[in-house]
Amino acid sequence: MIDLYYAPTPNGHKITLFLEEAGLAYRIHNIDISTGEQFKPEFLAISPNNKIPAIVDSSPIDGGAPISIFESGAILLYLAEKTGKLLSPELHERTSTLQWLFWQVAGFGPMLGQNHHFNHYAPQPVPYAIERYQLETKRLYGVLNTQLQKNAYLAGDHYSIADIATYPWVVSHERQRIDLAEFPAVRNWFERINNRPATIKAYQLAEKR
Structure with a gap:
């Protein structure tokens, strides 16, 4: 059982x-970040950077004690290695997947997060930051878009943890003032992932939270 915070x-x-x-199999523990629940000591024991998501795996593959993991990229890599899914064992595809996973967690996510902040949440407009x-x-x-013009998915022909990491940030493209018509390969990729049964179920679950 995976406990997901x-x-x-x-x-x-x-x-x-x-x-x-x-x-x-997993069990969700909602963390209300609007009320500062992420700063409670019991959550910090799992996620010392006071950010979601975090997981606790009560059945790690070494048969040892439960293990806690924070940082979304680290969690995806851990779960892929635990299950043998969504991360190819073949050297070139695995390396490509990890490159694009790290691209997302180091650049795509943080930069789009700053876009969200300065376009929607900053207490006063900061034109330089908005433009930047x-x-x-x-x-x-x-x-x-350039990568997806060459490949069906980020790392090649197969859906992977790199796509899973990137897709949720593209969901908010309109709030980022991005028109996917300008990026047709991204739009095609986005629509295919959007229609996957697991994607539909995951977002339906979120609507109930």
Whole structure:
């Protein structure tokens, strides 16, 4: 059983997407980040950076004590290695998958997060920041589009943890002031993932939270 500490954010969705794709049994613990629940000592014991998501795996593959993991990219890699799913053992495809996973967690997610903040949540407009993060968002969508012009999925022919990490951030493209018509390869990829049964189930679950 996987215990998932979760809120329905792009990073939270990454983990439910994987768990639904892999068919793993899991139990959700909602963390209300609007009330500061992520700062409670019991959550910090699992996620010392006071961010969701985090998991506790009560049945690690070494048969040892339960293991806790924080950071969405680390969780996806751990679960892929635990299950043997959504991460190819073949060297070239595995390496490509990890490159694009790290691209998402180091660049695509953080830059789009800044876009969200300065476009929607900053207490006063900051024109320089808005322009900076809007331009970087468009650049990153261009990088994504170029890769998806060459491949069905980010790492090649197979859906992987790199796609799972990236998709939830593209869900919010309109709030990022991005028109997917400008990025047709991204739009095609997005629509295919959007229609996967596991994606539908994961987002239906989020609506109930």
